[in-house]
Amino acid sequence: MLIEYVFAASALSLVVAGYVATWILKQDTGTERMREISNAIKVGAEAYLMRQYRTISVIALITAALLAIGIRDPSSQWAGAYTAAGFILGALSSNLAGYIAMYISVRSNVRAARGAMTSLDRALKIAFRGGIVFGLAVVSLSLFGLATLFLASPLSVGSDPRLIVGFGFGASFAALFAQLGGGIYTKAADMSADLVGKVEAGIPEDDPRNPAVIADLVGDNVGDIAGRGADLFESISSENIGAMILALTPAVWGLFGINGVIFPLMARAFGLIGTLIGSIFVYSRKNEDPFSSLTRGLIITGVICAAGFFVLTEVLLNGDLNFFLAALVGIIGAVLVAWITDYYTSYRKRPTLHIANASESGPAPGIATGLAVGMESSGLFIIVIGVAILIAFGLGNGFQSLGAGLDIGNPTFQKGIYGTAVATMGMLSVTPMILAMDGFGPITDNAGGILQMSGVSEEARTISDRLDSVGNTTKALTKGYGVASAALSAFLLFSAFLEVANLRGVDLARPEVFTGALIGAMLVFLFSSLAIRAVGSTAAVMILDIRKQFKESPGIIEGKSKPDYSRCVDISTKAALRNMIAPSLLVVLGPVAIGLLLGSEAVGGLLMVGTMVGVLMALFMNNVGAALDNAKKYIEAGHLGGKGSQVHAATVIGDTLGDPLKDTAGPSLHVVVKLLNTITLALAPLFLLALLK
């Protein structure tokens, strides 16, 4: 059966990931000092993740119990148990993927640092291979989990999709805590290290005298690696789930039968194969910009994925080329989104230069321009998403209708929506490669920190800096990609929700739907507020400790005694875990409360408008932060007075402000957007019993 190919592809990917991991572990780990630092990072990151997963497990088990008891459905007596089982598997797989990613990243960093002492190519290779293990692990675990559930309870018309729905909910539930907790950890450590170390004590970045420096490096692993891994694990899982459910609508099932259900899984499998091949092409030719190497790998992956879609539509979708074109629309959308993100955040482009110029009049004009750039960046982005949805919908139903006057009960509509599902698959097909490029960033960032702290050759540091700046770019692009895929998969999940909740549409002109929608938009603002504050309050505790350490032993600043790194690590860990609870509960309980009070359609409004506002706010915050960061880098590259000038001071303020926006609140919103969708999908049966209707 076809599903075996899916297993084969995920198994193959896991084997390759294991093989690459073994290769990495065999590499040289450099000097004693380097190993010592790397070890401190490893211990900190493992301790944090273990505690985080413990916290998540407790909350997840309670939630699973509530699901098992609370979800009742006359048509399926096991509804609650199925949802709970899927939920636990989803949460576990997400945590496992994050753990594997962190496991390899804290081991690649020191080896990449050692590689930088040899050559650029060597460092690139090690760091990128660390990323590859990350990307393959995340994607193949998701695919493996879903394929298993599919085998356990094959989907067909009338069958109960709650196992996979629960899986999606579990994955996004775990992802929210992972991304938010990791984001709080990393930015609180970063801000405290900067504010006390750089500003107050006047010591450079990543200086071993800074008590928070290890916490800062740990943060890259738990926030940027484990957090983003969970985010995209969740994206690809829920996209697959949404597409599988939509394949069950009468019109699509009538056309493709079970093939339409398996198509999303096969498409993902092709993405893995494409990445395996594409990654071979990532090496640095003489003097080649590392970014071009990564881009080459990505392009090759994209081409293979496109070819894969061609084959798959031939075999599974009756050779209907329209669906192949829909997948292309998704792939092209991904490219455009990356280009737009680059335009708005790169310091070679006008928007960021505007920020730098405005900063000449002071920090306030600079930051105001930064906010304006962030808001503006949504323009082209939204147009790309909107046009992609319209074209894909048209391709799906042979341009019979744009949807006016149709609803989810209509065959033309169902085929159109499946077209958008295929476009979403197209966009997400290159995910493992994107993740590899993303994971590359924190690994080289860490490598740079290790080199700096161990005081080895200036030359190696230059190489790692060069890779680090490429890492910053790939990180910004991944976030743009993350938002775009969240927007597309959310549109998909809406329709899946309508199908599951037995709704014909979501009409905003009804007062309870309007109110639900307003509350959805408000939840996004409230969540962002709590996330930003969580960073602030975590940082406040760390700042006090760093000051205390400097005061208690003045030898630290003179370089005579060593600071107690583990105290800062411990503080971040505890505070991040404590502060991630409230915002997460808000976005979990908010939709449930509205659903129980006002019913399914109101939740639909909450969900849709919450998603749109979430996408815009995520874009805004990610891009404000990245543009302010790069405006600072532009000044540091020697423009407009360079380091130490008034303008530099102004941009440093902007950069610090942007940090919690771009690395905590923004990326957590990607997860919120999808969580809103999976939670409503999972709890749809409950909302039929709303109080006020």
Added chain:
Amino acid sequence: MLIEYVFAASALSLVVAGYVATWILKQDTGTERMREISNAIKVGAEAYLMRQYRTISVIALITAALLAIGIRDPSSQWAGAYTAAGFILGALSSNLAGYIAMYISVRSNVRAARGAMTSLDRALKIAFRGGIVFGLAVVSLSLFGLATLFLASPLSVGSDPRLIVGFGFGASFAALFAQLGGGIYTKAADMSADLVGKVEAGIPEDDPRNPAVIADLVGDNVGDIAGRGADLFESISSENIGAMILALTPAVWGLFGINGVIFPLMARAFGLIGTLIGSIFVYSRKNEDPFSSLTRGLIITGVICAAGFFVLTEVLLNGDLNFFLAALVGIIGAVLVAWITDYYTSYRKRPTLHIANASESGPAPGIATGLAVGMESSGLFIIVIGVAILIAFGLGNGFQSLGAGLDIGNPTFQKGIYGTAVATMGMLSVTPMILAMDGFGPITDNAGGILQMSGVSEEARTISDRLDSVGNTTKALTKGYGVASAALSAFLLFSAFLEVANLRGVDLARPEVFTGALIGAMLVFLFSSLAIRAVGSTAAVMILDIRKQFKESPGIIEGKSKPDYSRCVDISTKAALRNMIAPSLLVVLGPVAIGLLLGSEAVGGLLMVGTMVGVLMALFMNNVGAALDNAKKYIEAGHLGGKGSQVHAATVIGDTLGDPLKDTAGPSLHVVVKLLNTITLALAPLFLLALLK
């Protein structure tokens, strides 16, 4: 006939306004120097407004011509002409109201300044009476215009509402330019005066040596007075229009007939009478806080309005007490919204204190906390709005249904929506009094500036400072009120749009509606971005000129020679007018383009989600700005190190950043929200011919 009462009330209000204005003009204008300064402000403000109105007239005439030609409706051969005629009258009335408001404010300022040299009560009385003229003029002109149009073409079932629809569109069109242009002017002048004067040259606020000081004072009149006047002129007009159209739905017409159509106008008339009486009670008893005097006046107005609603429901709405209760819901909503705004922005409350405390770690943590406070402030606010809509809807149809499964074609739904209309009338009934309190702010601000520049007694300055700080509070509250009324009247106008566009609902699950909605949300972000930038680029030109003046004649700083104030006034004028065009066109053409491409329902999505996002972003920006401003004031009151400390410097940066958010982008968004509604209402017939459907 009843409509005569409406004319009587607006005529009476205009007469009273004229009488109060004459009283103000009779007051003493102080010293020669004071008159001189006041005259410069007057000349600058009049020159700006005249040029602004000229620009608006040109664009409005072109638009009116396009409306006359473009709007076709098989059922009414005069559709285009009617819309165009209403449009012109709306735009003219809005401009006239703004002009009258500015006329009286630039004459009250110097008299209030002179009053402050006598006593607090005297200054309060003059400034508040200036505000009263403002409030009465704005509201009675709107009422007068609508009543005239109603007489010219009485509304009944099947009649053509295009005259009043055009009026609403014209009013919001003119308001957008007025609020945005004025907002750009005032903040660009403020920022430039601060950045070059206070920061670079180290001279105090409102110092006569600052070349931008007159431009700054002019700004208060053209932005805060004329701009806000146009904003609320538009709010009350479109609320009346929406309610009148909804009174024509079969169920409401069946219940109340023509009385339901006249009810909104009568309710507004009662608001005018209530304000006339309430304003008598605004005087400062011995040592009384001026804010309590204003609150007393507002409470009395509110009580009279409530009584008015009771009488009106008895007489016009068959004595159905539910509608009286719906009006009370609106009035209570207004009170709650004011309370919430105060909580989030007052420096006596926790959120602003958090900002001040966070600023101890530097400007970035302070601003980040400010952003978090702004985002958080939406929470309670949205809940109040949502609950108000649900209760009012329930009251309207006797709690038969919350709307689930109903649409605008259903009688239960129509009655419910009329309930929300009455709640909106309730909230907006106290508008003239709110406007008076709002106008009070810029007048005392100006008075303080005049006193400072003319160097008269320290004591008078203390009095004007005390009034000024009250003015800051009332200004923040008015903005909260403005957003709340925008949200409520938008919900009303949605339903009016559905009725006019012959739609049954707006279903977000359709791809073209989803896309339209995403674009609506995006337009809000893009507009905000352009508005913030417009302030930046206008300020950039002024900053260069101020520096040049200081350089050209060094005598200015020494106080030996006078700066050329008129150059700065001229620069602000030109740049503000130039920079207001692009953002305005964006929000005018955006919905038109989507409507022509994707049709009515997609525009409906744009409209609704654009409104929600607009409301949230307006709240966010208004409150971020006000909270950052007040955090600075808290430090300046001597806390955490007081003026001149590091913390103070940090909060000054935050305040400067907040300025364009709270006084340009935020208030302009109030208008955008309503413009989206009136433009789609006016152009509804065009969207039936959409290209892609």
